[in-house]
Amino acid sequence: MTLKLDKVNRGPHLSTLVASSISREIAQGRLRPGDQLPTEQQLAQxxxxxxxxxxxxxxxxRSEGRIWSQQGRGAFVADEPNATxxxxxxxxxxxxxxxxxxxxLRGILEVQAAALAAKRRTGDDLLAMKDALATMRAAPYGSVMWLKTDLEFHKTVAAATDNAYMVQFLMFVSEKVRESILASGNQQRSEDLAAVTLGEHQRILDAIEAGDADEAQEAMRAHLHGAASRVGLAEEQSE
Amino acid sequence: MTLKLDKVNRGPHLSTLVASSISREIAQGRLRPGDQLPTEQQLAQxxxxxxxxxxxxxxxxRSEGRIWSQQGRGAFVADEPNATxxxxxxxxxxxxxxxxxxxxLRGILEVQAAALAAKRRTGDDLLAMKDALATMRAAPYGSVMWLKTDLEFHKTVAAATDNAYMVQFLMFVSEKVRESILASGNQQRSEDLAAVTLGEHQRILDAIEAGDADEAQEAMRAHLHGAASRVGLAEEQSE
DNA sequence: CTTGCATGGTTATCATACAACATCGGTTTT
DNA sequence: AAAACCGATGTTGTATGATAACCATGCAAG
Structure with missing residues (x-):
């Protein structure tokens, strides 16, 4: 019996849907660690x-470490998501x-990264940051190039912490945030905002160059606060 | 034509082997970004x-973002490891x-998490944290149970931030750190340390219960500093 | 009580078939 | 001549059935 899929369903692969569906069951606690999943037959049905x-x-x-399976027994929800x-x-x-x-989460990482960067930045780090900022200045606001360089600037800041994992995690999270913003199409466009954003970046750069960790933190916080409102995100005011 | 596997091959799934094999090709540059993979038929052969x-x-x-594929065309190596x-x-x-x-990196997340937890913790959160601490008290220092509950305590703190990603990232990083410590076998064992560690945890808990974000941060920082020295890690003094 | 075996259930893998889609060349239409 | 149509071919996406390896359980024989 062949399943005719609606044209509507032209989306991700079915396996993706099934995977995230099971994933959700686990996340929502309907499948608890140690529980045995239904058999492949049942799931298919x-x-x-x-x-x-x-x-x-x-x-x-399985590759994500969420479940493990043994031939002849079945598949089970991993006790601890001992994920690689x-x-x-x-x-x-x-x-x-x-x-x-x-x-x-991104904010936390960015702010702390800025502080560390202010303490540890080298001359090369500063050059890379200035480079990125210059490129951003030349790009039209909101363009692909702009967004790319924006990310690049933040990457140079992260790199200045001299902590490879900081770079990796921050870029990972930022990438996700950026994707989500693009997907929602919430990006406002205005030439004024270009100057504002560039100014925020410049302030961060200055603080890092001066080695002022506190000011770097504050500048980064201000920048993210601005970015949040630009995306239409109501931010919690932390006293 | 059925393939008879040697008994030797009782290892990971074949799909795992194939996946890591292709992965290696990409990592070693034999398959460059944008390149088309051989067809599924050819790969199978x-x-x-x-x-x-x-x-x-x-x-x-594909789920790891290393490749993408389109029906009717083929599979291609992803340009940027736009990793999921x-x-x-x-x-x-x-x-x-x-x-x-x-x-x-873990320290940064833990400290900020403690601060957020102090602001947002609910009654349930406090109960969970006290629970974990009580269990830890009952477990012998350095035992598997002890380590497990230690992690559990930190997880409850993270959970009190009401930020699911904070929990996810923090646990992921902590898990890796813990694994690495266990692998290196650098864990010191002493009954005195049990009391010290418990005291540090108690201080964190108290601060969070009191809603004192600054004190929670400081307590967590002190705890991690203690943990670092216990593992023989020279910490940078960030005045 | 233990050992051995038969049995049913489950995963791992293979093989084949078909549907959906892309590409390309040739043909027809404009 | 240019554009639109059409079909052949190759590729991925999915379905289906079959077989091998493996596990758990129960039961009979010792």
């Missing part, structure tokens, strides 16, 4: 897909609350 | 497995500098 698709989904979840990889569910990010949480 | 297995491998690589997943190389962590960087 309940989702209305072939066993093959289910297997692709399970292969994915960290994943972020893009679907969930559509939720405003989830997006806000990720934005907050 | 060259690896000597069924197309099904190849598909599971590809599904995995974040991985940490365990090997690299054996390097002291890498470990220190990850430790620092």
């Amino acid at each position: 309940t989702f209305g897909v072939s066993r093959n698709v289910v297997r692709e989904a399970i292969a994915r979840l 990889v960290l994943t972020i569910d893009f679907e969930a990010l559509q939720q405003a609350s989830a997006f806000q949480s990720l934005f907050e | 060259t690896f000597g497995v069924s197309r099904n297995v190849v598909r599971e491998a590809i599904a995995r690589l 997943v974040l991985t940490i190389d365990f090997e690299a962590l054996q390097q002291a500098s890498a470990f220190q960087s990850l430790f620092e």
Whole structure:
């Protein structure tokens, strides 16, 4: 019995849908650690897909460390997500609350990174930051080039912390945030904002160059606060 | 024609082997960004497995953002590792500098999490934290149970921030740090340290219960500083 | 009580078939 | 001549059935 998919369903692969569906069950606690998943047959039936698709989904979840499976027994929810990889569910990010949480996490990392950068930046770091800023100045506000260089500037700041993991994590989170913003199309466009944003960046750069950690923190905080309002995100006022 | 596997091959799934094999090709530059992968048929043939297995491998690589594929055309190496997943190389962590960087990143997250927790914790959060602390008190210092509950306590703190990503990232990093410590076998054992550690935790808990963000930050910082020295990590004094 | 075996259930893999889509060349239409 | 149509071919996406390896359980024989 062949399943005819509606044209509507031209989206991600079925295995992706199944995987995130199971993922959600785990996240919401309907499948608890140690629990055995339904058999591949059952899953195929309940989702209305072939066993093959289910297997692709399970292969994915297994690689993410969310489940483990043993031949002859079944698949089980991993006790501790002893993941070798960290994943972020893009679907969930559509939720405003989830997006806000990720934005907050990024903020924490950015602010602390700025402080560390102020203490540890080398001459090369400063050059890279100035370079990125100059490129951003030349790019039209809101263009792809602009966004790319914006990210690049923040990357140079992160790199100045001399902490490779800081770079890796910050870029990962920032990338997700940026994607989500683009997907929602909430980006405002205005030439005025270009000058504002550039000014914020300049203030960060100056603080880092001066080696003033506190000012760097504050400048970064101000920048993110500005970015948040530009994206239409109501920010919590932390006393 | 059925493939008879040697008993030797009782290891990871074939799809895993295929996936890491392709992954290696990419990492070593033999497959460059934008390049088209061989067709599933060809891959199946060259690896000597069924197309099904190849598909599971590809599904995995796709979920990791390393490749993308389009029906009717083929699979291609992703231009930028626009990763949906974040991985940490365990090997690299054996390097002291890498470990220190990850430790620092964890510290930043923990300290900020403690501050947020102090502002947002609910009654349930406090109960969970007290619970974890009580369990830790009952466990022998350095035992598996102790380590587990230690992590659990920090998780409850993270959870009190009401930021799911904070929990996810912090636990991911902490898990890696813990693994690395266990692998290096640098853990000191002493009954005295049990009391010290418990005291540090108690101080954190008290601050969060009191809603004192600054004190919570400081308490967490002190705790991590203590943990660092217990592991034999020279910490930078950030005046 | 222990050992051995039969049995059913589950995953891992293979093989084949078909549907959906892309590309390309040739043909027809404009 | 240029554009639109059409079909052949190759590729991915999915479905289906079959087989091998493996696990757990229960039961009979010792």
